[in-house]
Amino acid sequence: MNSSPNLNISGMGKTSGGVYQKVQLDGLATVNGDVTCQSFDCNGKGKINGDLQADTISIDGLCSIDGNTRAHSIRVDGKASLYGNINCEQFMVNGIIDIDGDCQAETFKADGCFKINGLLNSGTIDVNLRGKCTAEEIGGERINVVKGKNNNSIMNSFFTAELRVDVIEGDKIYLENTKADIVRGNEVAIGPGCVIDEVEYKVSLYIDDEAKVESHKQV
Template sequence: MDNCKDNLIIEGSGNSAGGKFKTVKIKGNGTIDGDIACDDMKVEGECTIYGNLKAENVKIKGSSTVKGSFQATDIDIQGSTDFGNDVTAGDITAKGQININGNFNAEKFCMEGAFKIRGLLNAGELELKLHGPSEAREIGGEKITVKREARFIFKRIEKLITPYGFNTCLITDVIEGDEIYLEYTKAKIIRGNNVELGPGCEIGLIEYKDSYKQDEKAVVNNYKKM
């Protein structure tokens, strides 16, 4: 990154006004009061960024909040992250929980956990392993795979917080893609070339071009070939 400063390192508790850096490392509790741009960013602990974040590589382990927009080439998240605006990424791998108060665009999105995206979720390849209730207004991609990972510990936790037991699912209005495989998904419309529904799906309308398969435990109101 041109015209960048040396490095920004926060250990324990500290804050920065923002700016351009080569490397940003936060271990503990860090606060960035403005926009920040860097090549590499690594967070272990808690971090709040009140401006926009632009970086090449980002690794987050813990709890982070970005109030502005977020743009990065490669993102690795382990924990909980809240984004106050749009997110643009190359490849993003996440384990935990993500909340996005905007649109999300990526080349590849691999998620294991739960998410809430108030806008559009768009990626070339989506691989979603659900451990909790998740939602997006609309979802688009070339290859879309949604599965529910019914780990024993997640079952026990959800039984404690809801009287209805393990009801993890993905909720969205529309899903559009080329290759689509879904489990435990509730949607109004699904459009794709090849569509396969696994167990736990509740779909209003399926529109497919080439092939359509449905598990006996999936519920579909109507389907038609385009």
């Protein structure tokens, strides 16, 4: 890959997929086909009509990827629409992501908003809620979801910081502002703002006075 060319689109352009060293999309760019590269940077409005495989992926603008995405690290500071499955070591979300498939990562950190239509599976999950986040199912060893602080009172009145998910399953779980059907874990702490239908725990369970849990049992 070291001898591969770079791909740089700074204006409006279309090109085909391929193997590149560095890919940088600063304008209005469309890439038709699968892309393999060392680094992928989208600062404009980019679209990949295929799979994307890279060592590092950075999205500061608007980017959509129609295929599957595989990388060592992914960072989204803008908005990303990912229509396939995601597989990476590190995933950091400071902007907005919309994932149509499953997301598999070693570490997943979100300080923005996300919508995952499938499974979010990660060893460590840290979510600082800034708006509405949704997932079909979340699984991990350590899951930590807290309500983020927003100093803008106008933003607080328009955006509800909450997580909605069908099932959460992990070893050590702490949740705030979370609405879920089922939460399963070894050590489970249900913090303020949570509405949970059922909790199953093995070792310990804490329920905050400002949380609502319909039923819970030790298994």
